[in-house]
Amino acid sequence: MLYATTRNLNDIQTAHKAIHQECASDGGLFVPFRMPKFSEKEILSFSERTYGQNVALILNHFFGCNLSGWDVEFAIGRTPMKLAAVQHRVIVAETWHNTQWKFDYVLQILSDRIRREEVGAKPTDWMKIAVRIATFFAVYGEMIRSGELEPGAVVDVAVTVGDFSVPIAAWYSREMGLPIGNIVCGCNANGGVWDLLHHGEMPTGDIAVHTCTPEADFAIPKDLERLIYGTLGTEETMRYLSCCRSGTIYSLTEDNLETLRSGILSAVISDSRVGTIIPSVYHTSKYIFGPYSALAYGSLMDYRAKTGESRTAMLLSERSPVCDREFVAKVMNTIIPDLSAKMNMI
Numbered sequence: 001m002l003y004a005t006t007r008n009l010n011d012i013q014t015a016h017k018a019i020h021q022e023c024a025s026d027g028g029l030f031v032p033f034r035m036p037k038f039s040e041k042e043i044l045s046f047s048e049r050t051y052g053q054n055v056a057l058i059l060n061h062f063f064g065c066n067l068s069g070w071d072v073e074f075a076i077g078r079t080p081m082k083l084a085a086v087q088h089r090v091i092v093a094e095t096w097h098n099t100q101w102k103f104d105y106v107l108q109i110l111s112d113r114i115r116r117e118e119v120g121a122k123p124t125d126w127m128k129i130a131v132r133i134a135t136f137f138a139v140y141g142e143m144i145r146s147g148e149l150e151p152g153a154v155v156d157v158a159v160t161v162g163d164f165s166v167p168i169a170a171w172y173s174r175e176m177g178l179p180i181g182n183i184v185c186g187c188n189a190n191g192g193v194w195d196l197l198h199h200g201e202m203p204t205g206d207i208a209v210h211t212c213t214p215e216a217d218f219a220i221p222k223d224l225e226r227l228i229y230g231t232l233g234t235e236e237t238m239r240y241l242s243c244c245r246s247g248t249i250y251s252l253t254e255d256n257l258e259t260l261r262s263g264i265l266s267a268v269i270s271d272s273r274v275g276t277i278i279p280s281v282y283h284t285s286k287y288i289f290g291p292y293s294a295l296a297y298g299s300l301m302d303y304r305a306k307t308g309e310s311r312t313a314m315l316l317s318e319r320s321p322v323c324d325r326e327f328v329a330k331v332m333n334t335i336i337p338d339l340s341a342k343m344n345m346i
Helices: 015-020 040-048 051-063 069-076 103-114 125-145 165-175 192-199 224-232 234-246 254-260 271-285 291-307 321-331 336-343
Strands: 003-005 008-013 030-032 082-086 090-094 155-160 180-187 201-203 249-251 264-268 313-317
Touching: 003 015, 015 051, 015 125, 030 125, 030 224, 040 125, 051 069, 051 103, 051 125, 069 103, 082 125, 090 125, 090 291, 103 125, 125 155, 125 165, 125 313, 155 165, 155 291, 165 180, 165 224, 180 192, 180 291, 192 201, 192 264, 224 234, 224 254, 234 249, 264 291, 271 291, 271 321, 291 313, 291 321, 321 336
Parallel strands: 090 313, 155 180, 155 313, 180 264
Antiparallel strands: 003 008, 003 030, 082 090, 201 249
């Protein structure tokens, strides 16, 4: 696959560059020159392959790395993801079933598999997005295989914003044909994305504030640039970047705002509300969220309350609650050993 950049559509780059460099020489972020598109029949076939085979198939499209399903399973295990149903037709995709209880481990290991000559090197931003795209496709296949979703059914997706790599991965997946309805973005107190999607303007000079979800503490999410490029084009991307450099407010015309936020919604969830969601969901569903998943869940509930939508939603969980056990134990008014017993992770 060939790649362009968010700042120059005519600057064509090889997959080797996207694998080994964070950005092009002009500072632009790598984006596929021509995004692969799957037919409805091809989408249905994802339920006929294993999780590892589906991840390999998507990554081979992006990088031509000749991975097999066995390569993926050998690297990250045969069951690196599990589905858990909670209340209100929400299916949690736990992508953290590994020795570190974090999806970051999967990103690193698969990056090592793709960049065989640079084992241990930090994955590039595009590689992390590509692995997440592969994950969305593989999770969708598993949801059909498990009976949680009817073949071909549209599913909403709930994610945390962070650096915007997860929302943009969901957006690319939808562009590639995956039947994703709305992408619901959970913002913490760093609500610049919410400002942009709801009001059509975003301050670019703000400093990130600390929250209970520090890995999502971004005042200006880096990969928002990819969404602006993908929806509004290079010229608008350059205007956005100019605002970022000067620290001024980036604002959109009404038409551009409608284009940008088509199928993307957001909500801001405070730390205190995250702290109430976790025990509430446990009380009703006997399921324990970590703070990041609670952030996405709260945003999904706000979206449903506003729109009345009730179709099945996939909540992508990239971090086990065991990683944030102190916070979770505190809001559940318990001690860590008892929390560990509840999670069966003693």
